[in-house]
Amino acid sequence: MSAYVDELLAAVKAKNPAQPEFIQAVEEVAESLDVVMEKHPEYRAAKVLERIIEPERVILFRVPWVDDQSNVQVNRGFRIEMNSAIGPYKGGLRFHPSVNLGILKFLAFEQVFKNALTTLPMGGGKGGSDFDPKGKSDNEVMRFCQSFMSELQRHIGPNTDIPAGDIGVGGREIGFLFGQYKRLRNEFTGVLTGKGLNWGGSLIRPEATGYGAVYFAANMLETRKESLKGKTCLVSGSGNVAQYATEKILDMGGKVVTLSDSGGYIYDADGIDREKLAFIMDLKNVRRGRIKEYTDKYPNAVYASIDPTQDFNPLWNQKADCAFPSATQNEINEKDAQNLLNNGVYVVSEGANMPTTPEGVKLFLDKGILYGPGKAANAGGVAVSGLEMSQNSMRFSWSREEVDKKLQSIMKDIHTACVDAADRFGTPGNYVNGANIAGFIKVADAMMDQGIV
Ligand code: NDP
Numbered sequence: 085m086s087a088y089v090d091e092l093l094a095a096v097k098a099k100n101p102a103q104p105e106f107i108q109a110v111e112e113v114a115e116s117l118d119v120v121m122e123k124h125p126e127y128r129a130a131k132v133l134e135r136i137i138e139p140e141r142v143i144l145f146r147v148p149w150v151d152d153q154s155n156v157q158v159n160r161g162f163r164i165e166m167n168s169a170i171g172p173y174k175g176g177l178r179f180h181p182s183v184n185l186g187i188l189k190f191l192a193f194e195q196v197f198k199n200a201l202t203t204l205p206m207g208g209g210k211g212g213s214d215f216d217p218k219g220k221s222d223n224e225v226m227r228f229c230q231s232f233m234s235e236l237q238r239h240i241g242p243n244t245d246i247p248a249g250d251i252g253v254g255g256r257e258i259g260f261l262f263g264q265y266k267r268l269r270n271e272f273t274g275v276l277t278g279k280g281l282n283w284g285g286s287l288i289r290p291e292a293t294g295y296g297a298v299y300f301a302a303n304m305l306e307t308r309k310e311s312l313k314g315k316t317c318l319v320s321g322s323g324n325v326a327q328y329a330t331e332k333i334l335d336m337g338g339k340v341v342t343l344s345d346s347g348g349y350i351y352d353a354d355g356i357d358r359e360k361l362a363f364i365m366d367l368k369n370v371r372r373g374r375i376k377e378y379t380d381k382y383p384n385a386v387y388a389s390i391d392p393t394q395d396f397n398p399l400w401n402q403k404a405d406c407a408f409p410s411a412t413q414n415e416i417n418e419k420d421a422q423n424l425l426n427n428g429v430y431v432v433s434e435g436a437n438m439p440t441t442p443e444g445v446k447l448f449l450d451k452g453i454l455y456g457p458g459k460a461a462n463a464g465g466v467a468v469s470g471l472e473m474s475q476n477s478m479r480f481s482w483s484r485e486e487v488d489k490k491l492q493s494i495m496k497d498i499h500t501a502c503v504d505a506a507d508r509f510g511t512p513g514n515y516v517n518g519a520n521i522a523g524f525i526k527v528a529d530a531m532m533d534q535g536i537v
Contacts, residue, residue, distance in 0.1 A: 088121060088128065089114050096137060103186025105413060109193050109438060110137055112445070116520035119509050124528075130536070132528045136196065139189065140173075141165040145235040147213055149227045151220075161232050163211035165245055166192035169530040172243055173209030174199055174466060176250030179257065181216045188212060190413070191250075194437055195466070197523030198459040201498045204470035209245055211236070217252050218372075229260035236261075237268050240275055242476070248277040248469050251412065254324060254369070255280060255290070274476030277469035286472035288487040289465075294328025294435060295488070296464015296495050297408055297456075301433035302336060303499035304454040304515070313337035316404040318429070320344045320397075321411030322368050322375050325435040325462065329408045330361055342399050344390065344411060345375040349399040352378075352385035396420050403427050410435030418443035425451055434458035449514060460498050460519040467494045 096110050114133065121128050147159040162185065165173045175195040178188070188210050196208030213232060217225050240247060249258055258278045265275055272284075279285035288295070302312055315338045319326050322343045330340045339355040343364065352360070363381055367373045379387045390397055400407065400420040407429050409415055415436065416424070421444030424432070432448060433456040434440065440448070440457075448455040468491055475481050482490075502518030505525075511517045531537075 085115060086118050086122065089118050092133065100186065100189075103189060105190040105438070106186045106193065108442060109190040112442060112516065113193070113197070113520045113524070116517040117524055120521055120524065123509075126532065127528050130532055132531050133524075135531065136167060136524075136527065137193070139164050139166045139192065140168060142185070143211075143236075143239050144185070147215065147228065147232050147235070149224070149231045151224055157228075159213050159215040159228070159232075161211070161213045161235060162188050163236060163239055163245070163247070164188050164192035164209055165239075166208040166210070167196040167527060168207035169527050169534060170200060171205035171207045173245035174206040174248070174469065175208055175210040176212075176248045177253045177257075177261075178210070178212035178250040179215045179217050179252035180212070181214055183212045183214045187413070191437055194459050196527060197520060198463045199466055199470075200523040200526040201460055201501060201519060202463050202467040202470060202494055203497055204467060204494075206466065206470055209247070210250075211247055212250065212253070215252075217257070222256070225257065226260045229257055230264040233261045233264035234268065237265050240265075242273045242275050242473070246275060246277060246469070246473060248466070249324070251323070254278075274473055277472040279472070284472075284476055286468055286475055286481065286487060287484040288491060289468045289472055290324060291328040291331070292468035292491055293325045293462050293465030294330070294410065295332045296467065296491060297325070297329050297410070297433045297435040297461045298332035298336065299464065299492055299495040300456045300461040300499060301406060301408070301431050301454070303496055304431060304433070304456055307503070308454070311336065312406070315339070315406050315431075316341060317406040317408060318342045318399060318402055318404045318424075319408045319410055319435075320349070320399055320415060320439075321409075321436065322364055323410075325465075326408075326410040327361065327365055327368070329410055329435050330356060330364075331358075333408070334358060334361070338406070341404065342402060343375060343378075344399055346390075346411075347374055348376060348387055348389035349397075350375055350378045350385050350387050351399075351402060352382065354384055396423060400424050401427065404429050406431040406433070408433055408435050409439035411439070412436055413438045414441050416440040416444045418447060420444060421447040425453070430454060432456065433461045435462050437462065445516060449516065452513065455515060457516050457519055459523065460502050460515060463498055464491055464495055467491060
């Protein structure tokens with residue numbers, strides 16, 4: 085690495101000592117950009133990367149609410165408005181007890197490049213809270229969302245910052261958040277995406293991230309004249325992204341043998357077919373149960389708990405061709421990556437954000453497998469959010485087929501942009517470099533045009 089990148093990373097580490105995920109995300113991007121900076125001294129002179137690393141604005145606020153036992157609870161709310169060079173801030177809200185400033189900054193930083201890759205005019209942002217919706221009643225979730233939006237509403241708007249869902253924020257939470265925004269601002273506007281279909285949502289938005297990750301895998305396979313037909317796939321998670329990745333793998337003739345939640349995973353050698361997937365969707369989205377219950381209904385499958393202190397995740401130690409990590413960051417460590425390779429996996433398409441540690445990524449790249457990093461592979465969700473914004477502006481809605489066609493075409497364009505950038509800068513087949521470089525150049529050029537802001 086050049087002295088420039090070394091110095092930049094040393095400064096980032098010194099300034100953000102308690103933010104390991106943010107540092108990890110910046111390191112990966114800076115390493116990819118080394119060669120770009122050498123060829124474009126104008127970016128260095130204008131300190132474009134140094135500016136991209138600093139959020140334009142960070143909002144941190146108190147979220148007090150009253151639980152069902154009349155106890156007062158206090159959570160923390162955040163919104164990171166990272167970069168608005170190519171459009172208004174756009175990115176999800178995460179409600180999970182692990183949420184902190186560093187995790188949201190990593191997600192917002194990744195979002196800037198991802199949104200640029202979609203070809204749509206969206207800047208990057210991310211937000212959320214350390215609130216845990218698990219085990220809360222609908223009324224508690226509603227009171228929390230109303231309190232959260234009572235503060236957030238003054239910072240967002242359809243032309244300023246448009247949040248969406250992420251871990252722990254699905255259709256129910258978006259509904260409560262939107263209701264409170266509308267009540268306080270007295271306006272019905274597309275300020276959030278992932279809305280219900282009968283109040284401004286887009287068809288295919290719930291499906292988009294999972295479908296997109298599978299389309300991206302299919303695009304990667306196509307470079308080797310292969311398809312997903314007959315491929316055995318490992319999927320982690322059992323939330324929004326995992327469910328729709330599973331559905332699209334089935335559509336394309338593949339077989340899914342695993343799903344998980346934070347308690348454990350199921351392995352179903354017969355494959356998770358449409359009926360079993362419908363059971364999971366009801367279990368997770370309606371009854372809000374645990375994946376363990378799958379084996380009560382389908383006793384041929386096995387359930388095993390995942391011990392977070394163990395140095396590998398047994399889900400990734402199964403014979404397969406493809407893996408779709410769709411739960412959370414750093415869920416594939418070096419040992420997991422090695423296990424995947426030993427078990428024959430040669431396609432990894434990341435539905436989750438940064439699910440593979442740097443050591444794991446290095447193994448995938450050294451081995452030359454088809455590895456699609458999250459900021460490219462899971463961009464389908466925000467892309468359809470962008471399409472939801474367009475439909476809201478036009479007060480018009482596209483059909484399911486139209487949105488799906490646009491999603492497929494955007495995923496194909498992202499794939500091509502990654503391949504071209506990787507080729508152009510001397511690392512053919514490296515989708516990590518391709519995604520980082522293509523996303524960065526679009527944002528950097530806009531920042532150069534807009535002066536030192
Ligand atoms: P959901 O909340 O719908 O589902 C998350 C799933 O991952 C659940 O099964 C959850 O299990 C599991 N999970 C969450 N945290 C952990 C953890 N620390 N360890 C193990 N399992 C965990 O979220 P999404 O499906 O929306 O998001 C999944 C990933 O995809 C995230 O990385 C998110 O950032 C990314 N993503 C999502 C997009 C979207 O449109 N929704 C867009 C782009 C990326 P449990 O229920 O036990 O917590």
